[in-house]
Structures are given as C-alpha cells and as structure tokens.
Amino acid sequence: MGTAGTTEVTGVVEVASEAELRELIGEPSSHAANKTRHRLHDLDRRWLARSPFCVMATADAQGRCDVSPKGDPAGFTHVLDDTTLVIPDRPGNKRLDGMVNILGNPQVGLNYFLPGRGDTLRINGRARLLRDAPFFDELTVKGNRPRLALLVAVEEVFYHCSKAFLRSELWNPETWQPDALPSRARIVKGVEAQDRALEELEQHYGPGYAEKLYG
Structure with missing residues (x-):
C-alpha cells in the first residue's frame, strides 16, 4: 500500500521537482507568465457584473483542499473597490467546508464563468468571514439577506484561455x-x-x- 488513503500503483514514473516538471513541459510564454495583475480592471468589473457562477477553492491549515460552487443572479459578487470583493453566502446544506477552511487558512482561489464562454476570470486572494456590514442589504436576493459573506482582498487577477472548454465541449448542447x-x-x-x-x-x-x- 502507498500513503494513507491511496493504493500503490506499479510502473508509474513520478515527477518530483519543479526542475523536472519544467524539463518535461517547458516554460510559459512571456504573455502567460506576465499576465497576472493585482487590481481589478474595468473589464474585470464588467465580467463580474455578468457572471452568475464561480467555483471557490480553499484549503485548511493542513493543506486539505475543497472546491465549492457559488451561484446567484449575474453580478452576485459585489465589488467594493479595485482590490476588494464580497461574495454572499446563501442557504445550503450547512456543511460550511470552505468557510471553516478560511478560518484556518484565508487563501482562496475563485474562477468566474460566463455561460457559453470558454475563457474564465481567475481571482486569488485572502478572505474573511463577515456576519454583517453596511452593504449586506445590497446583497439581498428574493428576500434573502445573507447571514454571512466573504470579504476577499484581491491579490492576483488574470484570464484563463478556452482550451479546456473547447476540448470538453462543455457548452455544446449536442454533447449534453x-x-x-x-x-x-x-x-x-x-x-x-x-x-x-x-x-x-x-x-x-x-x-x-x-x-x-x-x-
């Protein structure tokens, strides 16, 4: 047996270092390497105003990961300024996996989708849990004023290309x-x-x- 929770697989060749990884895959283009920004552009604000869905990645203090979908009417992410976002929480199953992770490790990764588009907006930052704030009234949807929201301090912003969506044909109804x-x-x-x-x-x-x- 391998490590806890895994099965030993014979015949595998593992990559064990970044140097080995780079030798295998190569270096990113200058465009890809340098596209990260640290503030929201007007185009990012427009994307967020149209996006009804994102996935949020978190990890606890031990590094165990979770990815959670977040969805609401388009524009559900509230932009306070060029470096601050607010994501309202809505009624769910009350597991709160991502929220609990944030209490021990505030780093979050967000990937915003537009239905029918292959490119996505990626935002990484640090989150805090809020139980109330003056802007909570603006987060009300269908009478639901959130009891909890995430305040995200933006650290990295960039767009991801469409290759994964094109390969998967995710938005092609004929594949559904x-x-x-x-x-x-x-x-x-x-x-x-x-x-x-x-x-x-x-x-x-x-x-x-x-x-x-x-x-």
Whole structure:
C-alpha cells in the first residue's frame, strides 16, 4: 500500500521537482507568465457584473483542499473597490467546508464563468468571514439577506484561455446527456440517504426544488 488513503500503483514514473516538471513541459510564454495583475480592471468589473457562477477553492491549515460552487443572479459578487470583493453566502446544506477552511487558512482561489464562454476570470486572494456590514442589504436576493459573506482582498487577477472548454465541449448542447446517469434523487438514495424513501427524495428534488433556494 502507498500513503494513507491511496493504493500503490506499479510502473508509474513520478515527477518530483519543479526542475523536472519544467524539463518535461517547458516554460510559459512571456504573455502567460506576465499576465497576472493585482487590481481589478474595468473589464474585470464588467465580467463580474455578468457572471452568475464561480467555483471557490480553499484549503485548511493542513493543506486539505475543497472546491465549492457559488451561484446567484449575474453580478452576485459585489465589488467594493479595485482590490476588494464580497461574495454572499446563501442557504445550503450547512456543511460550511470552505468557510471553516478560511478560518484556518484565508487563501482562496475563485474562477468566474460566463455561460457559453470558454475563457474564465481567475481571482486569488485572502478572505474573511463577515456576519454583517453596511452593504449586506445590497446583497439581498428574493428576500434573502445573507447571514454571512466573504470579504476577499484581491491579490492576483488574470484570464484563463478556452482550451479546456473547447476540448470538453462543455457548452455544446449536442454533447449534453443529463439523463445518462441516475437522477439526483436516486444518487442521494444510493449513497447519502439509503434510509429515505425514493418517492420522498423525488418529491424533494422535483419541480418545486427551485422555489426553496432562498428559503
């Protein structure tokens, strides 16, 4: 066996240093290497005003990672100034994995999507948890004033190109197969809540589910 939680795989050749990694892959172009900025540009503000979705990466004090989706109407990320963002928290499953991580390690990575676009806006920074602030009223959606929000001090900003989206054909409707796997209710029944009736879960995750998003 390998380290805890892993299985030993024979015949692998591991990369063990950055020098070895660079020898294998090479150096980035000057454009790629130097595109990082430390403040929001007007184009970044416009992107954030249109983006309804991002993924947030965090890690705890021991380096264990988590990635969490964040979504709301377009423009849900509130821009205070060129170096400060606010992301409201909404009702969820109350695990708070990313929030707990931030308490021990404030570094966050954010990747903002625009539906149909392959490029993404990446923002890295340091986050704090707020339980109230004068701008919380501006974060209200469908009557839901957040009880918690992230205040993010921007450290790095850059755009990522479309290659991953083009390779995956993520936005191509002809590749979409939402029924290729069991429904959300059946997945929950299979791996999360075996003791609950499938009919109950199907009702919970059925057509009325969207009406509960801000309750």
